[in-house]
Amino acid sequence: xxxxxxxxxxxxxxxxxxxTAALNKGWELHGSPTYAFDAANGVMRCGQAxxxxxxxxxxxxxxxxxx
Numbered sequence: 001x002x003x004x005x006x007x008x009x010x011x012x013x014x015x016x017x018x019x020t021a022a023l024n025k026g027w028e029l030h031g032s033p034t035y036a037f038d039a040a041n042g043v044m045r046c047g048q049a050x051x052x053x054x055x056x057x058x059x060x061x062x063x064x065x066x067x
Contacts, residue, residue: 001058003067004030004051011035011044019048025067027052 007022009015023029027050034047054067 001054003054005064006049008047011046015046022050
């Protein structure tokens, strides 16, 4: 099955660590990162889509973060 996740966080090192952890678990970058101002919280936010091929069949109960 092909899995998809969209990672996001405030523009801090936490975001980079989140993406790095996903890459080290076999996820691959998908598309370009995003960067936008979160007016409600007054901070810049980053986002990055990642995908991964995994065995099994997808169901809505699949825990993407545990793959």
